[in-house]
Amino acid sequence: MLSTTIALNRFGLGIRPDEQLPREPKRWLLQQLEHFEIRPQAFAQVPQRAQVIDQLADYLAAQRSAGKAKRQMQMASLPANAMPQPTQVDEQAGELKKFLRQTIQQDYIVMNSARVDAALTTASPFIERLVHFWANHFAVSIDKLPVIGLAGLLEFEAIRPHVLGKFADMLIAVEQHPAMLVYLDQAQSVGPQSLAGMRAAMRGGKQRGLNENLAREIMELHTLGVRTGYSQSDVTEFARALTGWTVGGLAGGPAARLIGGAPGEFQFAAFLHEPGKRTIMGKTYAEPGEAQARAILLDLAANAATAKHISTKLARHFAGDEPPSALVERLTDAYLRSGGDLPTLYRVLIASPEPWAPRPLKFKNPWEWTVSALRAVGSSELDPKVAAGLLRQLGQATWQPGSPAGWDDIAASWAGPDALVRRVEVAQRIADKSGPSVDARALAEKLFPGSLGDETRAAVARAESPAEGLALLLVSPEFLRR
Amino acid sequence: MLTRRSFLTATGTVGALGLLGFPKMAFAAAKSERRFVFIIQRGAADGLNIVAPTGDPAYAPLRADFAPELATGMKLNSFFTLHPALEQTGRMFGEKQALFVHAVASPYRDRSHFDGQNVLETGGSAAYRVKDGWLNRLLDLLPPDEANALALSSTVPMALRGRHEVSSYAIAQLPKPTADLLARVGALYESDHELHGLWTAAMETRMKAGDSMSGAPNGQKGAATGALAAKMLLGDGARVAMIETNGWDTHSGQRGRLAAQLRELDQTVAALKAGLGTEWSNTLVVVATEFGRTARPNGTGGTDHGQGSSAMLLGGAVAGGTVIADWPGLADANLYEGRDLQPTIDLDALIAGALSQHYALEPGRVMTTLFPDSRGGALRHSLVLT
Numbered sequence: 001m002l003s004t005t006i007a008l009n010r011f012g013l014g015i016r017p018d019e020q021l022p023r024e025p026k027r028w029l030l031q032q033l034e035h036f037e038i039r040p041q042a043f044a045q046v047p048q049r050a051q052v053i054d055q056l057a058d059y060l061a062a063q064r065s066a067g068k069a070k071r072q073m074q075m076a077s078l079p080a081n082a083m084p085q086p087t088q089v090d091e092q093a094g095e096l097k098k099f100l101r102q103t104i105q106q107d108y109i110v111m112n113s114a115r116v117d118a119a120l121t122t123a124s125p126f127i128e129r130l131v132h133f134w135a136n137h138f139a140v141s142i143d144k145l146p147v148i149g150l151a152g153l154l155e156f157e158a159i160r161p162h163v164l165g166k167f168a169d170m171l172i173a174v175e176q177h178p179a180m181l182v183y184l185d186q187a188q189s190v191g192p193q194s195l196a197g198m199r200a201a202m203r204g205g206k207q208r209g210l211n212e213n214l215a216r217e218i219m220e221l222h223t224l225g226v227r228t229g230y231s232q233s234d235v236t237e238f239a240r241a242l243t244g245w246t247v248g249g250l251a252g253g254p255a256a257r258l259i260g261g262a263p264g265e266f267q268f269a270a271f272l273h274e275p276g277k278r279t280i281m282g283k284t285y286a287e288p289g290e291a292q293a294r295a296i297l298l299d300l301a302a303n304a305a306t307a308k309h310i311s312t313k314l315a316r317h318f319a320g321d322e323p324p325s326a327l328v329e330r331l332t333d334a335y336l337r338s339g340g341d342l343p344t345l346y347r348v349l350i351a352s353p354e355p356w357a358p359r360p361l362k363f364k365n366p367w368e369w370t371v372s373a374l375r376a377v378g379s380s381e382l383d384p385k386v387a388a389g390l391l392r393q394l395g396q397a398t399w400q401p402g403s404p405a406g407w408d409d410i411a412a413s414w415a416g417p418d419a420l421v422r423r424v425e426v427a428q429r430i431a432d433k434s435g436p437s438v439d440a441r442a443l444a445e446k447l448f449p450g451s452l453g454d455e456t457r458a459a460v461a462r463a464e465s466p467a468e469g470l471a472l473l474l475v476s477p478e479f480l481r482r
Numbered sequence: 483m484l485t486r487r488s489f490l491t492a493t494g495t496v497g498a499l500g501l502l503g504f505p506k507m508a509f510a511a512a513k514s515e516r517r518f519v520f521i522i523q524r525g526a527a528d529g530l531n532i533v534a535p536t537g538d539p540a541y542a543p544l545r546a547d548f549a550p551e552l553a554t555g556m557k558l559n560s561f562f563t564l565h566p567a568l569e570q571t572g573r574m575f576g577e578k579q580a581l582f583v584h585a586v587a588s589p590y591r592d593r594s595h596f597d598g599q600n601v602l603e604t605g606g607s608a609a610y611r612v613k614d615g616w617l618n619r620l621l622d623l624l625p626p627d628e629a630n631a632l633a634l635s636s637t638v639p640m641a642l643r644g645r646h647e648v649s650s651y652a653i654a655q656l657p658k659p660t661a662d663l664l665a666r667v668g669a670l671y672e673s674d675h676e677l678h679g680l681w682t683a684a685m686e687t688r689m690k691a692g693d694s695m696s697g698a699p700n701g702q703k704g705a706a707t708g709a710l711a712a713k714m715l716l717g718d719g720a721r722v723a724m725i726e727t728n729g730w731d732t733h734s735g736q737r738g739r740l741a742a743q744l745r746e747l748d749q750t751v752a753a754l755k756a757g758l759g760t761e762w763s764n765t766l767v768v769v770a771t772e773f774g775r776t777a778r779p780n781g782t783g784g785t786d787h788g789q790g791s792s793a794m795l796l797g798g799a800v801a802g803g804t805v806i807a808d809w810p811g812l813a814d815a816n817l818y819e820g821r822d823l824q825p826t827i828d829l830d831a832l833i834a835g836a837l838s839q840h841y842a843l844e845p846g847r848v849m850t851t852l853f854p855d856s857r858g859g860a861l862r863h864s865l866v867l868t
Contacts (some may be wrong), residue, residue, distance in 0.1 A: 143729065185782050208781045208782075211733060211734070211784070212786050226594045226596065227592070232593070403524075405596050411676075412638075415637070416636050417681070418636045418637070418650045418684060419637050421684045421688065422636070424664065425659050476670060477671070480677070
């Protein structure tokens with residue numbers, strides 16, 4: 001593979017036929033660090049956060065009132081005709097909930113479409129790729145209804161603005177974003193000794209308390225990495241420090257007033273916060289309120305284990321499933337020397353020999369493959385519903401990795417027999433849509449200058465139709481890897 | 483009154499009475515019609531809510547939040563109650579085709595899903611120590627004709643990765659490519675080692691599946707997957723299959739979410755039984771998770787990551803109708819690190835015990851092949867009808 005091919009496919013998102021091939025690949029990549037659009041034109045239709053939160057709040061309120069009505073029905077000993085029948089209540093609430101759920105799903109489709117269109121049209125494909133990398137590092141998953149409308153906003157509001165900044169700033173933006181606070185159950189976590197916790201205990205009502213989900217995943221997935229020396233008690237202490245980190249505009253009842261704040265904005269709710277000092281990995285944090293968890297996050301971001309964890313993942317993404325240790329060390333040093341300055345890490349990647357190895361190093365995941373296939377046929381937008389459905393069929397529905405660990409970044413997770421057949425199915429569909437307008441033989445030479453294999457060249461040339469030739473090109477060994 | 487460390491079974495057998503001798507032992511299995519299905523519950527399923535130890539006096543005060551459902555659950559014996567969403571599984575228990583094991587766990591003793599699943603699937607004693615999966619190594623022990631496995635998913639999960647080529651197949655909804663394109667793709671991959679292997683496996687599986695599996699409506703995925711697995715296991719292809727289930731990580735809203743999860747699992751198993759017909763009597767299904775959840779609910783209507791959980795053996799070949807547990811108790815002092823169900827039965831030993839009985843194999847050899855790091859032996863209770 002030529003360095004041009006590597007820059008365009010391994011660092012970038014694939015070649016577009018209407019693009020000039022960069023003459024100096026490394027300079028082309030470095031220039032992108034200066035020209036990245038945080039909010040490109042493709043985002044024009046993306047709904048505002050307040051709007052998404054309002055829809056979600058309406059949904060949750062409908063759910064609460066349906067539950068309340070049901071309970072009242074069950075307790076009341078009124079004659080059956082004095083109140084609407086349970087089925088009527090259920091149906092009305094059901095209709096409203098259904099409508100709101102569709103609205104929220106529509107938000108998701110619009111946001112996914114914006115992500116796809118940005119990837120197809122961007123002038124900075126290397127930085128867009130890094131956005132996708134970080135969004136996966138800080139994964140949320142739309143398996144939970146409240147996350148469906150928020151997942152895209154996490155990427156647009158917390159990842160994109162910091163992709164060329166400091167890791168610590170991205171970390172705090174992510175952990176304070178409503179998508180993450182809701183996804184990992186932080187928004188509802190209550191300090192047992194907090195005002196809210198004590199009151200609930202005194203009333204002897206429903207137990208409310210600590211949820212350690214976010215604290216654990218920050219340590220295990222977002223910063224230090226698993227088995228790096230933190231203990232169960234560090235996780236629990238961190239969970240206590242994080243109590244009070246919540247979101248405005250979602251709670252019902254008296255809690256809504258107490259949390260306050262604009263809908264969807266991060267709020268520190270003192271009445272939920274576990275008072276007192278916290279000790280984590282031998283260090284004591286005496287900060288009051290919100291500052292406590294923030295101080296812990298900053299220390300986690302500066303930890304050598306975090307530097308190694310992040311460096312390993314970056315090296316795996318650009319230099320192969322088994323990340324070369326020399327590259328990992330170089331990145332780790334750069335991380336620690338620069339205080340987690342992300343562009344410094346990207347420059348190390350560009351300057352290092354390992355990501356420029358001439359043989360293919362990575363099997364593309366469905367997202368990478370779809371984006372590069374659409375770029376290859378010169379597509380600059382896709383029907384929003386089709387885009388969402390396509391990625392789901394290929395096994396990688398956007399923002400739905402199913403777990404906070406995000407999608408795997410190794411071939412074994414993507415190169416499966418059935419997965420391969422699905423790519424052939426999609427390739428046929430893309431090729432059929434592109435029609436005879438694309439000459440797959442010329443395109444093949446353009447996509448893989450100097451590295452097109454004889455088998456692929458021959459298969460494309462011998463195809464029974466232009467569309468079939470294009471489909472074969474899109475599933476060729478060269479195209480499936482980067 | 484049941485005491486700690488007494489063995490409980492539905493028939494009242496206590497202690498070592500349930501131990502088995504092995505009349506038939508072999509180093510490689512003889513030809514058989516036996517079939518094996520492994521269903522993984524990814525996300526840490528809450529065994530305390532699935533096979534609920536309602537007879538433990540500490541249970542009711544701990545788990546009052548989740549009590550309402552269990553009131554209608556099937557009483558497995560004087561001690562354990564089955565979650566009512568497992569309706570058809572409960573019926574199998576009545577027909578002695580289901581066996582539950584409790585306070586069971588893999589050797590993993592930390593609380594990361596991803597490491598825990600790696601240990602569960604590789605059969606190692608620590609994450610990433612063993613590079614292939616125990617289900618793939620099982621194929622080493624089977625006659626060549628039967629050493630044929632299938633993953634009911636788009637890609638091959640860790641447990642099935644390894645030396646033996648394994649195919650994967652999932653329910654798809656895309657239009658089918660033309661036969662001509664398929665043939666040309668096959669030719670194009672001939673000189674690419676990785677893609678050639680994947681493609682050959684995909685095409686073989688596709689031929690066997692036929693045209694009937696072209697998608698399932700939402701909410702019936704469990705049943706469709708079970709039916710598909712049965713169909714694939716009946717042909718002359720796979721004898722071993724793995725089904726992946728996700729969504730067991732119930733940190734919040736556990737009551738509704740767990741019930742839905744269990745209903746889907748119940749449908750999968752029921753469809754498997756219905757689809758296999760008479761071959762159900764030759765079938766063993768193992769259902770297991772990477773670890774359990776905290777004994778105490780958390781503050782948000784859910785539970786956090788724990789240790790011991792429950793596992794299931796299902797199928798016509800199972801010596802069912804009992805619950806096996808070396809019950810550690812739920813009082814504070816008995817909990818692992820003061821918070822989780824203490825594991826007292828090794829999941830590896832359970833799987834090795836069940837498989838050695840299922841295939842009439844020498845248990846020690848099954849144990850060292852599937853779980854090379856393990857120091858204990860296979861479980862010797864009667865698990866499968868031999």
